[in-house]
Amino acid sequence: xxxxxxRALRILETVGRAERPLGVTEIARALGISxxxxxxxxxxxxxxxxxxxxQASSRLVLGPTVSRLRHSVLARFxxxxxxxxxxxxxxxxxxxxxxxxxxxxxxxxxxxAAPGTNEVTTSPxxxxxxxxxxxxxxxxxxxxxxxxxxxxxxxxxxxxxxLRADLPSAAALEAVRRRGFAVDExxxxxxxxxxxxxxxxxxxxxxxxxxxxxxxxxxxxxxxxLAANAELDRWIGIVRTIEALxxxxxxxxxxxxxxxxxxxxxxxxxxxxxxxx
Amino acid sequence: xxxxxRIGEAPNRYRNQAAQRVLAVLGAFVGRDAVHGVxxxxxxxxxxxxxxxxxxxVLTEEGFLVRDASGRRYQLGHRVLDLAGxxxxxxxxxxxxxxxxxxxxxxxxxxxxLSIIVGRSxxxxxxxxxxxxxxxHSLRGRxxxxxxxxxxxxxxxxxxxxxxDAYLDSAAPLDSAAEIFPDTAGMTARTVWDDxxxxxxxxxxxxxxxxxxxGAYIAFPALDxxxxxxxxxxxxxxxxxxxxxxxxxxxxxxxxxxAPLQQQCRLFPAAPILLFGxxxxxxxxx
Numbered sequence: 001x002x003x004x005x006x007r008a009l010r011i012l013e014t015v016g017r018a019e020r021p022l023g024v025t026e027i028a029r030a031l032g033i034s035x036x037x038x039x040x041x042x043x044x045x046x047x048x049x050x051x052x053x054x055q056a057s058s059r060l061v062l063g064p065t066v067s068r069l070r071h072s073v074l075a076r077f078x079x080x081x082x083x084x085x086x087x088x089x090x091x092x093x094x095x096x097x098x099x100x101x102x103x104x105x106x107x108x109x110x111x112x113a114a115p116g117t118n119e120v121t122t123s124p125x126x127x128x129x130x131x132x133x134x135x136x137x138x139x140x141x142x143x144x145x146x147x148x149x150x151x152x153x154x155x156x157x158x159x160x161x162x163l164r165a166d167l168p169s170a171a172a173l174e175a176v177r178r179r180g181f182a183v184d185e186x187x188x189x190x191x192x193x194x195x196x197x198x199x200x201x202x203x204x205x206x207x208x209x210x211x212x213x214x215x216x217x218x219x220x221x222x223x224x225x226l227a228a229n230a231e232l233d234r235w236i237g238i239v240r241t242i243e244a245l246x247x248x249x250x251x252x253x254x255x256x257x258x259x260x261x262x263x264x265x266x267x268x269x270x271x272x273x274x275x276x277x
Numbered sequence: 278x279x280x281x282x283r284i285g286e287a288p289n290r291y292r293n294q295a296a297q298r299v300l301a302v303l304g305a306f307v308g309r310d311a312v313h314g315v316x317x318x319x320x321x322x323x324x325x326x327x328x329x330x331x332x333x334x335v336l337t338e339e340g341f342l343v344r345d346a347s348g349r350r351y352q353l354g355h356r357v358l359d360l361a362g363x364x365x366x367x368x369x370x371x372x373x374x375x376x377x378x379x380x381x382x383x384x385x386x387x388x389x390x391l392s393i394i395v396g397r398s399x400x401x402x403x404x405x406x407x408x409x410x411x412x413x414h415s416l417r418g419r420x421x422x423x424x425x426x427x428x429x430x431x432x433x434x435x436x437x438x439x440x441x442d443a444y445l446d447s448a449a450p451l452d453s454a455a456e457i458f459p460d461t462a463g464m465t466a467r468t469v470w471d472d473x474x475x476x477x478x479x480x481x482x483x484x485x486x487x488x489x490x491x492g493a494y495i496a497f498p499a500l501d502x503x504x505x506x507x508x509x510x511x512x513x514x515x516x517x518x519x520x521x522x523x524x525x526x527x528x529x530x531x532x533x534x535x536a537p538l539q540q541q542c543r544l545f546p547a548a549p550i551l552l553f554g555x556x557x558x559x560x561x562x563x
Binding site for chain 1: 293295296297298299300301304305308309310311332335339341342343345346352353355356357358359360361369370371372378393394395396400401402403416417418419420438548549551553
């Protein structure tokens, strides 16, 4: 049973990771198996809605069942619905797209977003997963408030995974802790940065809320100038309300992957080879 | 090799029953709080427990399912997140309301607002400002306690009686922010309830407010199937230009503009409302 089922799952992943609709031969070549084997796997996948034809062609894309499963995973994070009204408030207050990111193992999952009101805003893709070290300000905000032992294990994982992104320096993480938020320099607005606030519970960051546009001037990042920034103060106030809610109603902030060993979670081909040390 | 491109019509000999069973087990985890054990999956899918157990083994080894926190049942795993898909069609009240705000603004030339409940407050999360003298003079995204201003009380009115009572109890004394919100002068729980009873069940509410900028307003609720509020859409203008008589003349056309959004809103559950926060502090911020 298992080998044909595993092959079907491999085919599903291949279709899911492709940047364009794939044909049977391409899938066979990618997996190093015969077209006939791919054909049988696809038959099972298409019957249950895991893959579908792209515009009635013979090429394949992910089907509606996958979309429903992904939505089901996202819906298992109650924090998502709780934070959406606050994200909308922040998006309107700042004019920029705001998003909620949660850790899944050593990855950052962009769980929710509220589009900004400015004419040009970012349009983040929902459900996107990146390693925390490659997740910009949101990743740094989460990493800065990781408990020491977890940070150590994470650093070892990053080394094993040979990611292209580097671990933020101790000084950078200390700056995030001191300031209360992480900054993310944007390519399109020089001298300005997007920011991400940790959502803390019992001292660790259970999520990050990012304002994804260039809302802050880098030269104003010293604590004295920041203290005089009334807008920033309002944004922090909104995040503090969410933190107070997390203290009062912890059940609404449970991460459904918290009980899983982060070293066992491998996504996006970023999996380090070999067992954790 | 000539492969029949019509996969859906594969002959029986191509059927891959083992794969189909594994996919059926995975598919059973669609749903908000889908957590399953072997026995209920077997019953649900009409398979024997042995088949289910083998499918669960494959799916957990591959990371598509993981044990839940109790260790006895299974939940969707991280690997599902790896199947990159476009997450379009997420319900976003602001995106859906934007064309409605624009059309109402084109029709009236006045300020239009989309307001939602955030914690214990009303927050305007979108607006288009009217021309000339107008009624919008507030900070973008500021919080207004749910008993202060008619727009807030309209949102409050769509909550349950118990929620409203609890809110009013915790927000008392209700007239403590009267300097900022003149309409709360002398306000008691009774006067709020009177107001709420006048609002509930109506398709729209129109009111004049001579104290705050001399404005007149009309507001439409956007509710889910259970009557919970996604938000309200309000049009407001200075009373000399946007009188209650003029509003009455426009009301039918405006209702027609808002109706498709209201229908759409019924299809999606409203975000949970937790009435969390400290109203007195929020009032002081304003």
